[in-house]
Structure formats: C-alpha cells, structure tokens
Amino acid sequence: MSSTQPAPLDLPTIGQGAGRSTLAGPGKRYDFSRKYWLFAVPAVVTILAVIVFPWLFTLYMSTQDWKIGGGAAFIGLSNYVILFQDERFLEAVGRTFWFTALAVIIPVILGVAAAVVFHREFPLRGLLRTVFTMPMMATPVAVALVWTMMFHPQLGVLNYLLSLVGIPPQSWVYDPSTVIPTLVMIEVWQWTPLVMLIVLGGLASLPKEPYESAIIDGANSWHLFRHITLPLVWPYVMIAIMLRTIDALKVFDNIFVITQGGPGTASETINIFLYLQAFQFYKLGYASALVVVFFIIIVLLSLLLLHARQRSKWNA
Amino acid sequence: MRGRPLQRLAAKAGFGLSVLALVSPAILVFLWMLSLSLKNDADNTAFPPVFIPDPPTLDNFRDVFARNNFLLYLWNSILVTGGAVLVGLIVGVPAGYGIARAKSAKFAFLILIARITPALSYLIPLFLVFQLIGLNGTITALLVTHLVITVPIIVWVMIGYFENVPMELEDAALVDGASPWQGFLHIALPLAKPGIIVGAILSFIFSWNNFIFSVVLGGKTTRTLPSAIYNVLTFEQISWGPLAAAALLVTLPVLLLTVVAQRQIVAGLSAGGLKDG
Numbered sequence: 001m002s003s004t005q006p007a008p009l010d011l012p013t014i015g016q017g018a019g020r021s022t023l024a025g026p027g028k029r030y031d032f033s034r035k036y037w038l039f040a041v042p043a044v045v046t047i048l049a050v051i052v053f054p055w056l057f058t059l060y061m062s063t064q065d066w067k068i069g070g071g072a073a074f075i076g077l078s079n080y081v082i083l084f085q086d087e088r089f090l091e092a093v094g095r096t097f098w099f100t101a102l103a104v105i106i107p108v109i110l111g112v113a114a115a116v117v118f119h120r121e122f123p124l125r126g127l128l129r130t131v132f133t134m135p136m137m138a139t140p141v142a143v144a145l146v147w148t149m150m151f152h153p154q155l156g157v158l159n160y161l162l163s164l165v166g167i168p169p170q171s172w173v174y175d176p177s178t179v180i181p182t183l184v185m186i187e188v189w190q191w192t193p194l195v196m197l198i199v200l201g202g203l204a205s206l207p208k209e210p211y212e213s214a215i216i217d218g219a220n221s222w223h224l225f226r227h228i229t230l231p232l233v234w235p236y237v238m239i240a241i242m243l244r245t246i247d248a249l250k251v252f253d254n255i256f257v258i259t260q261g262g263p264g265t266a267s268e269t270i271n272i273f274l275y276l277q278a279f280q281f282y283k284l285g286y287a288s289a290l291v292v293v294f295f296i297i298i299v300l301l302s303l304l305l306l307h308a309r310q311r312s313k314w315n316a
Numbered sequence: 317m318r319g320r321p322l323q324r325l326a327a328k329a330g331f332g333l334s335v336l337a338l339v340s341p342a343i344l345v346f347l348w349m350l351s352l353s354l355k356n357d358a359d360n361t362a363f364p365p366v367f368i369p370d371p372p373t374l375d376n377f378r379d380v381f382a383r384n385n386f387l388l389y390l391w392n393s394i395l396v397t398g399g400a401v402l403v404g405l406i407v408g409v410p411a412g413y414g415i416a417r418a419k420s421a422k423f424a425f426l427i428l429i430a431r432i433t434p435a436l437s438y439l440i441p442l443f444l445v446f447q448l449i450g451l452n453g454t455i456t457a458l459l460v461t462h463l464v465i466t467v468p469i470i471v472w473v474m475i476g477y478f479e480n481v482p483m484e485l486e487d488a489a490l491v492d493g494a495s496p497w498q499g500f501l502h503i504a505l506p507l508a509k510p511g512i513i514v515g516a517i518l519s520f521i522f523s524w525n526n527f528i529f530s531v532v533l534g535g536k537t538t539r540t541l542p543s544a545i546y547n548v549l550t551f552e553q554i555s556w557g558p559l560a561a562a563a564l565l566v567t568l569p570v571l572l573l574t575v576v577a578q579r580q581i582v583a584g585l586s587a588g589g590l591k592d593g
Contacts, residue, residue, distance in 0.1 A: 035496065036413075036418035036496065037414055037418055037420065038414065039410040039414025039415075039417075039496075039500065040410070040411040040414040040418075040420070040423060042407035042410065042411065043407040043408055043411030043467060043471055044411070044423070046403075046407050046463055047426065047427075047430070047467060047468075049460075050438065050442070050460060050464050050467075051430050051433075051438065051464060051468075052426075053441065054437065054438045054440075054441040055437070057441035057444075057445075058437055058440060058441055061440070061441070113334075114338050117331070117334055120331070122331070126578070128335060128338075128339050129578075130574065130575055130578045131339050131342055131343060132338055132339050132342055133574065133581075134342050134346065134571060135341075135342050135345070137521060137570055137573075137574040137581070138346075138525075138567045138570060138571060138574075139524065139525045139541075139567040139570055140525060140527065141525075141542040141563075141566070142349075142542070142563035142567040143345065143349075143563075143567070145545065145546075145559060145563045146345060146348060146349045146352070146560060146563055147345070149352065149556050149560070150348065154363065155361050155362075155363055157365045160363065160364050160365050189341050189342070189345070197582060197585050198585075246431070246432055250435070252434075252436070252527075252528060253527045253528070256528075256531075257527075271434060274434070274436050275436060275528075278436065278439070278440050279439075279443075279531075279532055284440055284444065291434070291436065291437040291440065294434060294437070295432075295433060295434070295437060298433075298434070299432060
C-alpha cells in the first residue's frame with residue numbers, strides 16, 4: 001500500500017479512498033477469517049457510548065421541550081423554527097463566520113511563511129521551533145488568563161508597549177468594535193504553529209529537481225516559492241485551512257475565559273451562545289437543536305473545503 | 317548563495333529578523349507570565365510595568381498552595397487525564413491495530429467525524445445521563461467524558477503506526493500457529509512502541525488542557541486544574557501574582573512535555589494525530 005506520495009495527512013484518502021482500494025488493492029490482506037475487527041470491539045463500545053449515543057440522543061432531544069427537573073414534551077421541529085427566528089442566534093452565526101474567516105486566513109498566511117523560514121537550516125533551529133510551537137500546546141485557560149491581564153486598559157503591559165512606539169492605548173476586549181480582532185489575535189498567536197507544522201511536513205517531502213533546474217534558468221527566490229513550492233505544498237495548505245476552519249468555528253475556551261461573549265453580546269459566537277442556552281438557561285432541548293444545526297454548518301463547510309481540495313489536487 | 321558579501325550579510329540579517337519576529341510573541345507572553353508570577357503585588361500593578369522582578373519572590377507560589385485547594389485540583393487532573401489516557405490506550409491501541417489490518421475505512425471516518433463535532437454536543441446528553449445515574453460532579457464522569465478526547469487521538473495515531481509495521485512477520489507467526497492476538501501482542505505491539513508513546517503524549521496534552529468538560533461536569537471538589545483556576549479568577553478576587561503563578565503551574569507539565577518530547581509531538585501531529593487534536 002505504499003504510494004509514491006505518501007501524504008500521511010491525506011484526509012480523503014484515509015476517509016474514503018482506502019476502503020475502495022482494499023477491494024482491488026495488492027496483497028489482498030483483508031482476511032475475514034482473521035477477525036481483525038475483534039481488536040476494535042472495546043473501542044467501538046467506548047465510541048458508541050460516549051460519541052454515537054450522544055449524537056443520537058441530541059437528535060432526539062432537539063425535538064423535545066426539555067426542562068431540568070420537569071419532564072420532556074415532544075414539540076416536533078419547534079426548536080428549529082424558534083432557532084431560525086432567534087436574532088441573537090443569527091447574529092452569533094454571522095459573528096462566528098467573521099471570526100472564522102480572520103482566524104483561518106491570517107494563521108495560514110503566517111504559518112506558510114513560518115514553515116518556509118523553519119525549513120531552512122540555521123543555528124538553534126530546533127529550540128526556536130519548540131518555542132514557536134509552545135502557544136498551541138500550552139493550556140488555553142492559563143494563557144487566556146495571562147492575556148486578560150495583558151489587556152488591562154490602565155495597567156496592562158500591551159498598552160504600555162504600544163505607548164513606547166507612539167500608538168495610543170487600545171481598549172482590546174473591552175470595546176465591542178475591537179473585541180473580535182483582539183480575540184482573533186490570540187487565535188493567530190495560538191494556532192499559527194499548527195499550520196507551520198503541517199506545511200513544514202509538506203516542505204520536507206518536496207523533491208529537489210525542480211528547484212535545481214529553475215535556479216539554472218535564473219529564477220529568483222520569490223519565483224521559486226510562487227511557482228514551485230506553493231503548488232507542491234498546496235495540498236498540505238488545504239489540510240491546514242480545513243483544520244483551522246473546523247477549530248475556529250468551534251472556538252470556545254479563549255472567548256469564554258476572557259469575555260464570556262461580551263461586552264454585551266459583541267463576542268458571542270455560536271459555541272458560546274450554545275453554552276449559555278444549555279448550561280446557563282438549561283434549555284437543553286433548544287440547545288440540542290442548536291447543536292444539530294451547528295454540526296451541519298461545520299460539516300457543510302468541511303465538505304466545501306474538501307471539494308475545493310480535490311479540485312486543487314486535480315489541477316496540480 | 318550568489319551576490320556580494322554585503323548583500324549576503326543583509327539577507328542573513330533579514331532572515332534573522334524574520335525568525336525573531338516569529339518567535340518573539342510566544343516568548344513575550346510566556347516571559348510575562350513568568351515575570352508576573354515572580355513579582356510582588358505592588359510591582360505587578362505598577363505603571364509603567366516592571367519587567368524584571370527585583371528581587372524575585374516565590375510568595376505567589378506559596379500563596380497558591382496555601383490559600384487554594386491547588387493540590388486537590390492537581391490530583392483531580394492527574395486522575396482524570398491519567399485515567400482517560402490509560403483507558404484510551406487499552407481500548408485504542410488494539411483498535412488501531414485491528415483497523416489498520418482490516419483497513420476499515422468506515423471506522424476511520426467515524427473517528428474523523430468525532431474530530432469535527434463540537435465538544436459541547438457530547439456534553440448535553442452526557443450531562444443528562446450522568447445526572448440520571450447520579451454521577452454528575454464525580455471524577456468518574458469526567459474521566460468517561462475525557463475518553464471523547466483520548467480514544468480518537470490514540471486510535472488515529474495507532475492506525476498510522478500499525479500501517480507502517482510490515483505484515484510479513486505476523487504472517488510468518490500465524491503460519492507457525494500463533495493466534496492473531498499473539499501476533500499483535502508479541503510482534504506488532506513492540507514494533508509500534510514509538511506510536512504508543514506519541515499517542516499517549518498527544519492525548520495527555522489535549523486531555524490535560526481541556527476546560528469545558530470540567531466547567532460543566534466538575535463539582536466544587538472534583539474539578540480539574542483548568543476550570544479550577546478559572547473559578548478562582550471569577551469568584552475570589554485574587555491578585556495578579558498568585559493567578560499568574562497558578563496559570564504557570566497548570567501549564568508547566570504540558571510545556572515541559574513540549575520541550576522534552578518535541579520530536580514525538582511533531583511526528584504525531586504530522587502523522588495524523590492533529591486530526592483529533
């Protein structure tokens with residue numbers, strides 16, 4: 001099963017292609033008498049209990065008027081109808097898309113640049129790369145608390161640093177107009193390293209020949225990047241875009257810790273709205289309908305990106 | 317590679333600056349965290365800010381251990397994350413093997429969907445079930461919920477590793493009369509040891525860092541560290557120094573792991589583990 005382009009990150013190959021290729025694949029290793037599926041039984045049971053059951057239960061609950069302590073009553077699709085008339089929800093959707101667009105595009109551009117930098121040999125490269133990846137590994141709540149202290153309007157270190165270069169103090173997360181960009185900034189800080197690691201993996205697998213002939217032809221480094229490197233690592237960039245999109249849509253920890261959706265509802269994304277409905281107001285039926293809609297949004301966007309990825313692959 | 321020495325020097329300086337620009341935001345935040353945790357209250361609220369603690373003090377750390385149930389929450393985190401990683405390995409490693417050998421794409425796809433699903437969607441049903449059977453606010457409930465994180469990561473990483481373990485050795489053993497279980501236990505498993513380490517490290521990190529599960533399901537004495545420090549912030553007006561010290565302590569194990577196991581983490585993240593991160 002070793003192909004020339006191994007691409008361990010290859011989502012669709014693992015998800016869809018592999019199943020087909022086993023039928024006609026070489027080796028014919030699938031042997032029912034060996035009962036390999038038995039190895040997966042404990043995991044399947046676990047996944048049924050903590051993943052599949054919650055899905056099904058959520059679907060059921062979304063048709064209920066569920067009150068904590070009281071009973072449940074079947075109300076059909078009413079939760080969904082109310083949801084789509086809920087202005088606060090619709091605003092949260094728009095806000096989430098805006099946040100997601102920024103929190104995908106900026107880390108992807110910076111992450112590709114960082115990967116190009118870290119792909120080169122230089123002193124202390126390993127150590128600096130480790131430092132660079134720390135933000136994505138650190139406990140988000142711990143880091144968010146430090147950011148909160150840094151954003152303090154009077155005593156925060158960020159406004160002081162800005163004042164050193166002559167920029168007036170900012171209100172960061174304390175103003176509805178700057179709260180989303182500020183939260184995006186944290187997201188960029190945190191997740192650019194993930195994009196870098198994915199693209200770095202792509203860069204490591206690049207062939208050398210195209211570069212050699214292009215350099216002989218007198219191409220400069222921008223040309224090399226634009227016409228050779230970028231097309232070759234594009235599949236990896238697409239994976240990064242997809243993962244980033246999924247994660248940005250689901251953003252929760254940073255916003256919950258730093259603003260809890262505020263000021264007002266200025267940073268209330270779908271996930272924050274969902275949390276409030278479920279565990280603040282305990283409207284569990286309503287929240288379940290919201291989960292279903294949220295899940296559909298995420299899957300649709302993923303499929304859209306998967307489709308774009310397939311096309312970019314064929315064109316390459 | 318070409319050009320005059322001066323040009324080369326300029327290119328080098330430009331490259332150095334871009335490296336600096338990339339790593340300095342990370343350095344700034346973590347150093348500031350360290351600085352806050354080592355300063356007394358007067359210095360922490362001074363303006364302009366005091367950057368280098370003079371003299372550095374460990375009072376904040378003493379405060380964290382003295383005033384809060386920090387050790388209890390630490391123990392909770394160890395129980396929940398340790399348990400979830402352990403159970404995750406016990407069920408996830410054989411599953412990764414079975415899926416890799418049977419090439420069961422459907423199951424792999426299920427794991428992918430688990431990666432896509434928002435954590436809160438597991439929480440609502442599990443919350444109700446735990447309430448029904450009286451498990452809300454217990455360590456057990458948290459441990460079970462953390463399996464949502466650890467099992468997919470471990471299964472996914474292990475599929476990747478077992479796919480790269482050649483089949484021939486096991487085939488030979490099976491011909492000699494070994495059972496598939498023996499083939500797994502004595503041949504494939506030892507060869508996939510690096511994968512087990514990678515899966516354990518990654519699932520440890522993501523479980524340790526998890527916040528939302530403990531916010532919803534954790535009780536006053538059973539919450540894990542991330543939600544414990546968050547509650548300290550909101551319910552007791554605590555000053556910056558102890559808070560920064562607590563934040564640093566919470567994330568320290570993960571940061572140390574990042575430094576020590578950088579190679580494994582990068583390997584895991586680029587070998588597919590990132591899909592479930």
